[in-house]
Amino acid sequence: MPWYVIRTKPQHEVKSAQFLEKLGVEVFCPVITEVRQWSDRKKKVTVPLFKSYVFANLLEKDRNMVFQAPGVLSFLNWLQKPAIAKDEEIDAIKSWLKNDRLDNIKVNRLQPGDEVEIKSGKLANKKAVIKEVGNKKLKLILTDLGWTLTANIQDLV
Template identity: 40%
Template sequence: MENKLTKKWYAIYTKPRWEKKIDSVLIRKGIESWCPLQKVERQWSDRKKIVEEPLFKSYVFVRIDDTERSKVLMTDGALNFVYYLGKPAVIKDEEVENIKLYLAEKDARITIISDEGFSSGDLVKVNYGVFMDQEGTVVRGGKKKVYVQLQGLGQVMIVEFPATFLTVK
């Protein structure tokens, strides 16, 4: 039987543009929190600037046990847990680690889109890099892109790979 005090990763919905603020408040509360950020170039009328933006809009990840759920939800700006099949969606440790490893790579670029409206294509296996041995689905226009779905998030992560990194399953 599973221990209720075992810490697991969950995703929480946040108010729009509150991701970084909620992440820092949760950390100050003693909760293990992670708001994945990536550097993005933004154009202003007079200059370009590199800024860090949340990878997942309106999402923050927390690693908690069952007793800490209410502490998370009592955080200003935290709206609710992401649910899957009627329960807060548990995110696998390996998925979180893979994202962390990939974001640590030089020039890492990930684009997030909703998984609604996509039909599945060829199943592929990644043969190189931090996503090695992961399977994904290739979509239209994509000799270079593989979709890696994060279970229960309703999100698809698009990671660009050279076609030589992939083999069809």
């Protein structure tokens, strides 16, 4: 079954995903923990990794059931077809969220605009374009999805 990309109203990602799970749909709503600063305190909050998007593993014939969930707007389309995320891409996002260490990585003066090929792991032989290179983070554009991902590089050798 393919992973469809579903567009939601802003700040409805988690609620929509929970409702879809109750309907029996396999849903993936990646979340991260951020530290937010208020005038009197700091607080850790859980926020969606992709604002206004969730992933649903569905058969083509079951696609309309997602509209029963509050906050679901539509399917994301790519070239007039519903956007589909590959299993390897979903697995890679899950792996990154678990903070798995990246092994056998060598960084040599990477520049924005450089095209890189991932040599091993779940996204082996996939190409990405470097958007930004920072001291501790590297932003990549996965050309297949058109999304920007940030990888921590502080622990890389």
